Amino acid sequence: MTDENETLGIFSGMLGIARRDLLLAWKRPGDILNPLFFFAMVATLFPLAVGPSPEQLELSGPAVLWVAALLAMLLSLNSLFLSDYEDGSLDQMLVSPMPLSALALGKTLAHWLTSGLPLVLVSPVVAITFRMPFSVTGVLMLTLLLGTISLSLLGAVGAALTVGLYRGTALLSLLILPLAMPVLIFGARTVSLVASGDGVAGGLYFLGAYAVLVLSFSPFATAAALRISNE
């Protein structure tokens, strides 16, 4: 254990908690794999149900992949603060000298790295079942990359608000989904538009701007929500 005589910076707490959560995820890989399996399963079962018509698959591919990704993110959100709440770590976070918003952002970062990023990485494989061309797959990954960042940040606020509630999953979805709609609409539409030969910039700009907007308020809202939930 090191002897740190100087005061610790904000980033110490943020990166410390992000590292701890990544370590926890590494030790319990099931928590990462569950949403990922869900995503892969929805996206591969859909073509089987729709039938082999290529036009239909190409048409519905972006929408189905995006809806599946959104639901997979929701699935992983519920546990974001739950274990901290149950084992008393959340209390310790609340009485630590680190700003709670920095800790919340650290946790959200770890959440995105273990839920959003894996979705982005497996999406090209899943996209094959929808006969998605290579160039469109790249755009799908880009939209998912920007979109899942927003979803993680939005979800952290919802997860913090519902952490003290017994079975808060349904409420969490109700809270998050309205705010997640723009991400879904622009994410899925951008991919479909590119598939039909349109430009990509507009949609990506919007998703990027939305991610920045959410980033600007999410840590503070999450911190405030955690304080309320833990009373």
Add this chain to the structure above:
Amino acid sequence: MTAKLTADELTLFRGERCLFQGLSFALSPGELLLLEGRNGSGKTSLMRAIAGLIELESGEIFWNGEPVRSNRQAFHGSLVWMAHRVGLKADLTLVENLKFEAHLRAQSNQDFDEVLQRLGIDRLKRLPIRSLSAGQQRRVALARMMMSRVPLWLMDEPFTNLDREGRSLVMELTTEHLDRDGMCIMAAHQDIEIGGNVQKILL
């Protein structure tokens, strides 16, 4: 200026019930505040209120003369809280848990291995917290408390799950902390033998 914790006319309700009303105390370096009372009398709630986790109905807590409410970070930097739930990650090892703690709070320059040895948990370093007994987990929480360099210790039922030797160790550690001009607030319903200045509040 010496560190000092004062509470002025604290009132706390939980639901419709009034847990305490007009409660005041002042704690100076080297003093122990002992909270006594039946189960459910509000010892833990008072402690959570002092730590800033629940809002008081009325009253104000001051740390070095400054209201805690407007100066939360400085106050939290001066306290460590040993809660009823230990707040350790079950899947991480003892060392990993305490390393994380070092990211949050200034650490004392005590030798880490010596502290663990003293608490009798030096052999459990590489084991996940999950595989430790409840008493051993308490000892890890004690190690966390000892490793942080703060004047104020909040201890909620520190003797729970500890064996006789562990209980006397807690009293010994607390006495040492008070001798170093530390402060301690402890909720307990056992008889304790701690040298030094002891104030009691019966809730």
